[in-house]
Amino acid sequence: xxxxxxxxxxxxxxxxxxxxxxxxxxxxxxxxxxxxxxxxxxxxxxxxxxxxxxxxxxxxxxxxxxxxxxxxxxxxx
Amino acid sequence: xxxxxxxxxxxxxxxxxxxxxxxxxxxxxxxxxxxxxxxxxxxxxxxxxxxxxxxxxxxxxxxxxxxxxxxxxxxxxxxxxxxxxxxxxxxxxxxxxxxxxxxxxxxxxxxxxxxxxxxxxxxxxxxxxxxxxxxxxxxxxxxxxxxxxxxxxxxxxxxxxxxxxxxxxxxxxxxxxxxxxxxxxxxxxxxxxxxxxxxxxxxxxxxxxxxxxxxxxxxxxxxxxxxxxxxxxxxxxxxxxxxxxxxxxxxxxxxxxxxxxxxxxxxxxxxxxxxxxxxxxxxxxxxxxxxxxxxxxxxxxxxxxxxxxxxxxxxxxxxxxxxxx
Numbered sequence: 001x002x003x004x005x006x007x008x009x010x011x012x013x014x015x016x017x018x019x020x021x022x023x024x025x026x027x028x029x030x031x032x033x034x035x036x037x038x039x040x041x042x043x044x045x046x047x048x049x050x051x052x053x054x055x056x057x058x059x060x061x062x063x064x065x066x067x068x069x070x071x072x073x074x075x076x077x
Numbered sequence: 078x079x080x081x082x083x084x085x086x087x088x089x090x091x092x093x094x095x096x097x098x099x100x101x102x103x104x105x106x107x108x109x110x111x112x113x114x115x116x117x118x119x120x121x122x123x124x125x126x127x128x129x130x131x132x133x134x135x136x137x138x139x140x141x142x143x144x145x146x147x148x149x150x151x152x153x154x155x156x157x158x159x160x161x162x163x164x165x166x167x168x169x170x171x172x173x174x175x176x177x178x179x180x181x182x183x184x185x186x187x188x189x190x191x192x193x194x195x196x197x198x199x200x201x202x203x204x205x206x207x208x209x210x211x212x213x214x215x216x217x218x219x220x221x222x223x224x225x226x227x228x229x230x231x232x233x234x235x236x237x238x239x240x241x242x243x244x245x246x247x248x249x250x251x252x253x254x255x256x257x258x259x260x261x262x263x264x265x266x267x268x269x270x271x272x273x274x275x276x277x278x279x280x281x282x283x284x285x286x287x288x289x290x291x292x293x294x295x296x297x298x299x300x301x302x303x304x305x306x307x308x309x310x311x312x313x314x315x316x317x318x319x320x321x322x323x324x325x326x327x328x329x330x331x332x333x334x335x336x337x338x339x340x341x342x343x344x345x346x347x348x349x350x351x352x353x354x355x356x357x358x359x360x361x362x363x364x365x366x367x368x369x370x371x372x373x374x375x376x377x378x379x380x381x382x383x384x385x386x387x388x389x390x391x392x393x394x395x396x397x398x399x400x401x402x
Contacts (some may be wrong), residue, residue: 011161013305020112020289034265041146049083050082050083051087052083053087056087056090057087057090057091057180060091060094061094063094063097064090064094064102066101067100067101070101070105
């Protein structure tokens with residue numbers, strides 16, 4: 001049976017010094033950093049005045065970034 | 078106006094986040110992958126067919142053996158004696174048979190006024206009994222020879238000796254396993270998938286396997302999906318009543334169903350041992366559009382098998398058939 005070589009890390013556990021962790025933890029950490037950077041950049045650019053409820057915005061931004069990171073990890077990387 | 082735009086932007090972002098969050102959940106929870114998979118192999122347990130001291134131990138731990146290789150030898154003096162005894166018994170019975178046969182021959186030819194019919198009949202039956210006893214002794218000799226032959230224990234398969242605790246001089250009993258042999262080339266993976274992921278797994282699906290040690294990816298395919306796991310609710314207590322477990326109202330844990338995966342090719346440098354931990358992902362059937370679908374059975378691939386018993390109403394299979402492959 002011919003198998004296509006799958007790309008990327010996709011869903012598989014990560015080994016850190018023999019401890020195996022869920023890939024979602026890595027995705028979440030990466031997303032946290034990315035959304036914090038985005039947040040800082042928006043703040044610097046003065047875009048935050050277009051935001052109504054900052055807490056909602058932050059949570060939504062994090063979820064979106066997390067979904068994008070997860071998607072990219074399995075389809076692009 | 079500015080407030081409306083601000084509210085609008087935030088709400089749109091929140092809506093997108095909810096949609097993507099749902100996708101993320103589905104993706105993470107229902108993609109058929111598991112970290113709970115083990116390497117397995119065919120294990121043959123070796124037990125001697127005769128009891129006795131171990132005279133010679135040829136096998137050593139983790140040794141590669143071929144089918145027919147001698148593993149150990151049980152002290153066979155007693156079995157040799159048993160063979161000699163059986164041979165002697167056979168000779169004895171053979172001669173008694175000849176004796177009674179000759180007696181019968183002689184009496185058969187005597188006239189009816191020299192011997193009674195009863196005596197002649199007794200002689201005939203005595204000859205028959207002696208013949209049966211000779212056959213019995215023959216069978217016992219065969220049995221003794223088999224015992225002697227089996228005092229040399231050989232490997233039934235090609236493989237590696239596992240967990241050898243046997244030492245020269247140990248006493249081994251008939252039928253008690255002394256070591257096991259992992260058959261060469263019999264490695265496969267059993268992945269324990271949550272029952273929520275079983276619907277998206279088909280027999281014949283490709284699978285990617287990673288061992289816990291090493292990053293090398295192996296490919297395989299699903300060969301079977303387990304048809305049963307233990308149900309603790311049916312365990313009877315001392316009065317034969319079922320011990321039904323309480324479930325939490327909100328939290329229910331999904332059961333794990335074993336799925337067997339044959340490894341198509343073991344890459345060089347990958348060392349497999351039965352019992353190793355592995356991660357398994359079933360390759361998304363939608364990504365395999367290169368003719369594999371034509372070969373793969375539709376649906377569960379065994380809907381017909383599930384409904385083979387004509388007493389099962391067709392409703393049982395309808396679920397399997399409706400499944401989107």
